[in-house]
Amino acid sequence: MSILVDESTRLLVQGITGSEGSFHTQRCIEYGTKVVAGVTPGKGDSKHLGVPVFNTVEKAMAETGANASLMFVPPAFAADGIFEASAADIPLIVCITEGIPVLDMVRVHRYLKGKSTRLIGPNCPGIMSPGKCKAGIMVGEIHLPGSVGVVSRSGTLTYDVVSQLTGLGIGQSTCVGIGGDALAGSTFVDILRLFQADEDTRAVVLIGEIGGTMEQEAAEFISRHVTKPVVAFVAGSTAPPGKRMGHAGAIITGSAGKASEKIKALSQAGATVAPNPAEIGLTVRKVLESL
Amino acid sequence: MKVHEYQAKALLAQYGIPVPKGNVAYTPGEAKKITAEIGGRAVIKAQVYTGGRGKAGGIQIVNSPDGAEKATRQLIGTRLVTHQTRSEGAPVSKVLVEEASDVERELYLSILVDETSRLPVMMVSEAGGMEIEEVAQSAPEKISKSIIDPAIGFQPFQGRKLAYGMKLNGGQIGEATRLMTSLYRLFMDKDCSLVEINPLVVTAGGKLLAVDAKLNFDDNALYRHKDIEELQDKEQEEPLEIQARDWGINNYVKMDGDIGCMVNGAGLAMAVNDLIQYCGGKAANFLDIGTLNNTERVVNSFKMFVADPRIKAVLVNIFGGMARVDVIAKGIVEAYQQMHIPFPVVIRLAGTNLEEGQRILAGSGIGFTVAKDFYDSARKVVAAAKGAKK
Numbered sequence: 001m002s003i004l005v006d007e008s009t010r011l012l013v014q015g016i017t018g019s020e021g022s023f024h025t026q027r028c029i030e031y032g033t034k035v036v037a038g039v040t041p042g043k044g045d046s047k048h049l050g051v052p053v054f055n056t057v058e059k060a061m062a063e064t065g066a067n068a069s070l071m072f073v074p075p076a077f078a079a080d081g082i083f084e085a086s087a088a089d090i091p092l093i094v095c096i097t098e099g100i101p102v103l104d105m106v107r108v109h110r111y112l113k114g115k116s117t118r119l120i121g122p123n124c125p126g127i128m129s130p131g132k133c134k135a136g137i138m139v140g141e142i143h144l145p146g147s148v149g150v151v152s153r154s155g156t157l158t159y160d161v162v163s164q165l166t167g168l169g170i171g172q173s174t175c176v177g178i179g180g181d182a183l184a185g186s187t188f189v190d191i192l193r194l195f196q197a198d199e200d201t202r203a204v205v206l207i208g209e210i211g212g213t214m215e216q217e218a219a220e221f222i223s224r225h226v227t228k229p230v231v232a233f234v235a236g237s238t239a240p241p242g243k244r245m246g247h248a249g250a251i252i253t254g255s256a257g258k259a260s261e262k263i264k265a266l267s268q269a270g271a272t273v274a275p276n277p278a279e280i281g282l283t284v285r286k287v288l289e290s291l
Numbered sequence: 292m293k294v295h296e297y298q299a300k301a302l303l304a305q306y307g308i309p310v311p312k313g314n315v316a317y318t319p320g321e322a323k324k325i326t327a328e329i330g331g332r333a334v335i336k337a338q339v340y341t342g343g344r345g346k347a348g349g350i351q352i353v354n355s356p357d358g359a360e361k362a363t364r365q366l367i368g369t370r371l372v373t374h375q376t377r378s379e380g381a382p383v384s385k386v387l388v389e390e391a392s393d394v395e396r397e398l399y400l401s402i403l404v405d406e407t408s409r410l411p412v413m414m415v416s417e418a419g420g421m422e423i424e425e426v427a428q429s430a431p432e433k434i435s436k437s438i439i440d441p442a443i444g445f446q447p448f449q450g451r452k453l454a455y456g457m458k459l460n461g462g463q464i465g466e467a468t469r470l471m472t473s474l475y476r477l478f479m480d481k482d483c484s485l486v487e488i489n490p491l492v493v494t495a496g497g498k499l500l501a502v503d504a505k506l507n508f509d510d511n512a513l514y515r516h517k518d519i520e521e522l523q524d525k526e527q528e529e530p531l532e533i534q535a536r537d538w539g540i541n542n543y544v545k546m547d548g549d550i551g552c553m554v555n556g557a558g559l560a561m562a563v564n565d566l567i568q569y570c571g572g573k574a575a576n577f578l579d580i581g582t583l584n585n586t587e588r589v590v591n592s593f594k595m596f597v598a599d600p601r602i603k604a605v606l607v608n609i610f611g612g613m614a615r616v617d618v619i620a621k622g623i624v625e626a627y628q629q630m631h632i633p634f635p636v637v638i639r640l641a642g643t644n645l646e647e648g649q650r651i652l653a654g655s656g657i658g659f660t661v662a663k664d665f666y667d668s669a670r671k672v673v674a675a676a677k678g679a680k681k
Contacts, residue, residue: 020613075511101512102404103441103482109409110441125612139612139642154558156610159642160665163610180557183409209558212406235561238546238568239577242375246542246557246579248511254424259565276569277562278666 001200002129002174003149003191004092004120005068009133012037012066012090014057014073014081017048020096021072024137025049028070031134036064058088068092070126070135078122079104086117094135095121095185102248105183112185119185123248124177125155136177138162146171148284149195151188152207153180153214153247157235157277161207164281170288173201180247182211188218196226202291203229205284206271208262210236211250215262219269229287230271233280234262292508294522295338297387299504302481303488306473310501313389319360319367325388326359332391335362339381340527342422342505343373349383352391359388382526392500397490398457399423400471402439402478411439411478413471415453419490445475459493466499481519482512531576531599538591540578548573550676551596551605551634553589555580555614563608566665572673575601582613589622590629597630604635604676608668611642620648624655635660635675639668 011028015021016038026049029035035051037060044055054060057069069090073081078097085093100122112119120127126136130143139159144166152158155177162175176191178184188206195201204226208215215234222230237259239245241252252258267273274283297315304310312329315338316322326333337349344350349371351362363386370380397419405412418426418433426433435456437449450468459467470491478486485507492502513520525533535543542557546564550572554560557579564574578595580588596602609619620640626632639662640648652659660675662668 076514099511101482101515102484102509103479103512106404106410107441137613142642152558154556154562156554156556156612157558157562159610159612160559160562163641164665182406183404207558209561214406217407233562235558235565238564238574239561240544240546243544243577244510245544245561245577250557250561276566276666278566278664278669 001198002132003194003198003201004174004176005127005129005133005135007132009068009135010034010036010064010066011135012039012057012060012064012069013051014039014069014071014085016040016051016053016072017043018072022049024072025051027140028134031140033133033135037066057085057090061088061090066090068094068135071095071097073097075099075101079108082108082119083111086112086115090117093117093119093185094124094126095119096124096126096137097121098123100181102183105181109183120176121179121185123181124179125158126177128172128175130172138175138177142166143175144171147173147200147202149173149198149201149204150175150207151191151195151204152177153209153249154207154235157207160277161205161280165284168281168285170281170284173198180249182249184214188214189221192218192221192226196228201228203231203284203288205280206230206232206266208232208234209247209250210234210239210245210252210259211257213256216256216265219265219271222266222271223269229291231274231280231284231287232266232271233274233277234259234266235277292510292513292519292523293340293527294506294508294519295340295524296336296504297338298522299506300501302477302506303501303504306477308470308473308501309499310504311389311392313387315385316363316388317385319363322363322386322388323356323360326353326356329388329390331355333359334389334391335359335366336387336389337366337371337383338385338387339371339383340524341371341373341375341381343375344371347371347373349373384526392492392502393495394492395495395497396493398493399426399489400474400491401485401487401489402475402483403485405438408438411441411475413437413439413445413449413453413475415457417457423489439475441479445472463493463497463499470499481516482509483507484509531595534598535578535595538594539588540580540591540595542577542579542581543595544577546574546576548575549601549603550574550672551599551602552576553578553580553592553605553607555582555609555611559608559610563606563669566669567606567673570669570673572676575599580614584615584618586618586622586625589619590626593626593630593632596634597632602634603679604637604672606668606672607636607638608665609640609642611640611644615644616640616642616648617644617651620651623659624651624657627655627657634679637662637668637672637675639665
């Protein structure tokens with residue numbers, strides 16, 4: 001098993017005809033993902049990369065049975081794209097777009113309350129269930145099917161962690177990038193809940209970073225509800241306060257935003273915190289061996 | 292993005308929020324004139340992008356136009372060092388000259404986006420004039436909050452609740468509610484990430500007055516607020532960070548060490564800096580080159596390192612995903628062809644088009660150190676930087 005995406009995922013790509021949309025749709029298809037539809041307003045009734053393109057999400061879903069959307073819509077139009085997919089009751093949206101204004105996302109989150117749609121991202125690499133489905137922009141080859149769940153606020157750091165795991169022969173059930181923005185569609189807690197319930201996930205790797213309080217909320221949840229081992233790392237121990245470190249959400253504005261506070265909360269909750277980012281794979285191996 | 296206090300107050304005034312009478316002065320003569328116009332007593336406030344000005348001597352009360360001239364002369368042209376700045380401080384090239392207010396009480400008022408509810412939250416305190424984090428620690432009962440639903444906007448009942456929370460009474464309740472409603476409108480209209488009035492003063496006459504104001508704006512929304520973008524004062528930014536942006540490197544942050552870093556991805560770039568420290572070194576910068584596949588940004592990153600006299604060694608760590616490793620390798624070779632690179636360079640490449648990238652580096656005949664993995668790259672660059680110091 002895996003979480004969020006698998007062989008039954010029928011993917012729709014919003015913004016399929018753009019340059020990033022095209023490039024990554026091609027990669028997803030090559031990986032074996034069932035890409036069943038694309039949506040680009042004004043380009044309906046055509047085909048792109050062999051995939052039928054529709055003008056609206058509603059029509060694409062009705063005609064293809066798509067059950068998840070991968071979004072490459074530019075930031076100024078991304079909120080509208082999320083509204084559209086959610087209004088069509090799509091179960092899952094994976095939003096790759098970086099740079100969406102925060103107040104647009106405030107409106108999105110308000111709209112999604114009480115709806116059946118789950119949002120992953122924005123500003124994320126997407127979701128990968130190795131051997132089953134790649135709904136994102138991550139490098140496919142570094143993954144190995146297995147039983148460790150990975151959830152992360154980062155993109156390339158996650159690639160490094162995944163390749164550490166794969167290099168040690170440790171496969172992954174699903175890798176979820178929740179994104180580097182301050183307001184995440186799904187939080188660590190949301191994804192931890194899914195991994196805890198997934199019988200094929202034996203352990204979870206959580207990669208956090210400075211800014212916000214998502215790691216502290218995860219710690220609270222781990223101490224109460226997670227029985228599987230969690231290995232954690234928090235990036236940004238050396239980051240100066242008040243400076244935005246690339247990600248919109250990676251900025252220390254109060255003491256809770258510091259890496260040290262997050263690491264403390266996660267250790268106290270029973271997570272094993274890796275000593276440095278290059279030894280996350282080794283830490284997972286140790287934890288798995290002790291099971 | 293930050294703006295100066297005088298600019299923040301001009302925006303507040305546009306939204307009908309009462310601010311002290313005054314104006315910005317670039318010279319002692321202008322400060323003298325403004326002080327005379329507002330009645331001879333004034334507060335002279337250094338305009339810098341940092342807090343903690345009062346304790347650092349950046350705010351002075353004067354009792355005459357001549358006093359204003361003298362105080363301004365002492366401030367302009369200096370660098371103000373506060374507990375929030377680096378040791379070199381922030382340059383002062385203008386001051387805000389304002390009417391001194393008769394203060395009865397100091398309150399606190401702010402709006403930001405609450406990350407847990409993912410909605411805007413208005414926060415007030417009866418303990419104004421001090422940092423809100425301190426109040427949250429020492430007297431959390433003095434803080435009241437109200438989450439705002441963007442579908443209906445800020446409602447009068449919320450204004451009343453918060454106004455009572457600040458221990459206001461009588462006509463001040465309506466006045467505060469109107470002020471808060473306007474502030475919320477400003478927050479939403481201009482895509483603010485923070486609006487903070489601290490202190491919000493109750494004057495001796497019982498009126499509310501925004502005596503200090505801080506506005507921060509969402510960088511990702513500036514494309515739809517050209518008027519705000521124009522307010523940015525580049526003089527207040529770190530020169531190396533401005534230089535980086537001019538060269539197309541948007542994610543550059545100056546740090547205190549001597550190892551230059553070029554990484555793709557923000558999380559990995561932070562982790563690289565952390566790992567360097569773990570191995571006993573210190574990064575000179577955070578640099579995420581992003582995912583654009585051109586060699587120019589790689590060459591420009593090397594220009595940044597060459598322009599930075601602190602650099603003793605450089606670490607390039609690229610995990611190609613969207614970014615292609617062969618393009619990065621080509622960029623590094625081009626950098627060596629275009630400029631003299633006086634420090635050792637350690638390179639770690641992984642991911643998309645790795646073999647082609649390795650071939651380009653190996654064929655260049657340039658003496659970089661190639662690292663076998665993430666850990667190895669940090670150890671090697673720390674050793675290289677230490678070797679270079681001798």
